[in-house]
Amino acid sequence: MSYSNTPSSAKASLSSENIKLLAVMVPKIPMMLKTTLFHLLRISETSKYLDLSQELTINVVRSFLTPSTKSLFTISATQKFLAKDPGVQGRIWVANYVAPADDGAQKAIVAALEGLVSPASPSAADMLSALKQELPPSAPVEAEWTGYRAGVAKDATLPVGLSQKELYDEMMKEVTAPTTVLYFHGGAYWLMDPATHRPLAQKLAKLTSGRVYNVRYRLSPRHAFPAALIDALVSYLTLLFPPEDAFHEPIKAEHIVFSGDSAGGNLSLSLLQTLFYLKRNNISVFWQGQQLNVPLPGGVALNSPWTDLTHSSPSCDNNALFDYLPAPLSKNYTIDSLRPECEIWPANPPRRSVYVDDHLADHPLVTVLLAESWEGSPPVWICTGWELLADEDKYLACKMRRDGVPVVLEEYEAMPHCFALIFPDSNGARKCLGDWADFINTATGQKQDGEKGEVQSCFKRIKAKTLVEEILEGEEEGGWEKVAPYSEEEIKRRIAERMRRAREEGVTGLVAKL
Template sequence: MDADNTAKEQAAQLKKYRAGLLWSLVPRIPFLIRTLVLHILGVSETAQYLDLETHMTVTILRSTLRSSKPQPVAKIQAMTLLDPGVKGKIWISKTASDVPPERGIHEALMGAIRSMSDSEAQEASFKVPEIIPVEAEWTGYRAAAAKDEPLPEMPEEQKYEEMMKECNNATTVLYFHGGAYYLCDPSTHRELTGRLARAMGGRVYSVRYRLAPQNPFPSALLDALVSYFTLLYPPPGSIHEAVSPRDIVLGGDSAGGNLTLALMQTILQLRRQNTKIAWFGMKRAVPLPAGVAALSPWLDIVQSMPSWSTNAKWCYLPGPERFEKEQPPPDDAWPATPPRKHIYVDDALRLHPLVSLQLSRSWESTPPVYVCCGWECLADEAKYLVSKLRSDGATVVFEEFEAMPHAWPVVLPKVAQTERCIEAVAKFITATRKEPEKITSSYTYIKAKTLEETEGDVEKLTPYAEKDVFELAYKKIGRETPLALVSPKL
């Protein structure tokens, strides 16, 4: 009964927030009508690429995120954490990792962070998170359910068992949701993870990692590493059996793409150090996963690359100056104590290679990677990442979706480009297990209205060399680029 009351309260609160959002659009009605008319007449540039519904959705998102007066961080965060409930053709089984008696995984991560820090980060103090139980949702396809049918009332373990009956692919996606590291939840991404599970015939382990600003870096990364080990080496009493690393693909969108790649880079660093981690009474190796899938990954935390400005008209994300010019009203969550400029990370760690992933110096030994982006503010960093991965010897499947905004598979679930993207990710994930040797590097450009595919020129993917990327990032925060970071690697 308590659970039912909580669900009803959350549903009512979510309805209230949505009504408030609609009212906030009233002053923008003239602008929206003008946008509508220009699209119908076909005289706007966007109309050449997008259908009317997509154009208006992106316009409303852009107007809301860029023009609205900032709201208190905790209020906005709370709105995105409301659970709308589970209905339809999806299994959700909620679980939580147990806390190991040893501090091995904590010490291993802190060691990796220190070993990859520059001089400023080495000298800085930052909040060191404790290991906590990390919640997650097992997600799978529920074929026999009606469209609005709720989940049956049964224990979570039984839901998991029913889900597993419908899995015909051993691959597990360890998924991290987007939301700028301070918004959203596995519940906001169920449509995407559910469709992905259906498309690949497998299951998704969607992680409820700790959010900033209350829990800044490296809290989320610690939760990600704990979740990876939970899959590999289930703690006593877990409802799942051990998952082979050959059956695990790391995945995420936006900030979740950042966390996905940060976890991958952490795994690489621990392997470089030949680290074994004490975990529930045993020393455990840190194996490579089968692959990585990053959808519109946010790599450039300080927003230094040019596409943050040049692609603004195609995207809805606010520019880097938005938060700097107008701070949200203070509340219990923000400003942080001690003060910092970035919601996610302490100032001295903004350019740490586990935070700003475009500054990672080596991706050698990375398993196959899928990356996609649109004509979005984050396009430069995604394309540079693809180029960097390839130069370091990784196999990369890259797809660029014409005229699509940031994280369109999440914000535009009905468009054909989303279904095309999910199919591509599912195909890649399945191949990492069944035919990894057949995955080859590629660059595919997908046209907006026709979904016509053309092969892109990888050599012209990015004009930025490693030196350029470092200089842009350091200049953005007013620091001189260390010579060692822009000189050739030994």
């Protein structure tokens, strides 16, 4: 990917993608007018909670994401369009670093993949068979070191003529805390890029007085699971045990927080479960010529994490009104299976998911909701809304709390998936970012003169317009038992049923049905 210090020209001629975008926007005008009218008349249910711009944004984005066999955009074209680098502009430092490939990370991931397959799972044999097929190799992993840049204009560009190492050194002159956020961007594992998440990384860096290591992990479908997980482990090892050409000094694990939104939240949790497996089984990792034990990070902070890749939670249907993510077409579907064919999709051999082989969809490193235990985890912060993923996020928080993990769960009334990124200038987003950073500061010891702060477990409900918090104190009030309406047995039953239908129907049957 190329990097530019200057923003793209606003006067660029219309490309074929722009023309296609215009072609799909025009038919949406009646929907937008209806949304506006219903909002102004207070007829729509969401108008009670959202302003007009928020309601329009949700409906327009949902209309783009809703599956359609007539879509003009292929997976490859969409991926390329959303990965464009807009340039680095504003009060932000960005320095690109490429960590070298190392086969030790791949071998550690393979050990966790094999060790965490449940023999009791009906898919266990298929899983093991899939694991023995060719795995993605380790590869160089790019990332953007991101920091806050004070004392410059809002339209400032990066200094000209500096190397990436020199840009990093300039950034570090303004970093006053040891905190490092290891960030994994969202986008369903096949969309987005660290470039799209620069504004968020800049805000987290500013609020923590630290820095963000924003990872450019390999995207599917060209690079299916576990390529992204291998890249995630390489990135963490890079922070802890820097290669010879690295810009930074070794970073203490307690000063690192895994963080991510949506699929990036899933990747954070998958990496954490991998580290649990290595630690519990006393498995070291061969990295840069050394056999090393890998410690756990200081904390994990997640925004709308995607924890169930089988889409089995009831909120996938029940919360469709408040989310831009499209509700399932059927009990066994994939949005992206309806995209036009291109050079990277459909996959060969065919599969439903852009990200993972069908047999591995219920592996606990994929659907992390099925992880047997979170015992020993560092503190965790989870933010969710009234979104399709709400049930799985709330269940995960309850499961973690039962396993003895300090957990803060924040549920924002009527908010869609990753609302703080979708509505970045809203009061709700500012509160969310503030709480997000506050947790990171506490987990890494920046709240009490360098001493590690104590994360107090709680579940918060935050009102949409007033941002008033309703706090349940967990065990004392019995709050955690009320947060998730579904038991562990019910969650497992739903996922098992979804997987059973998937095996019976098959990819060919799904395509023919649609």
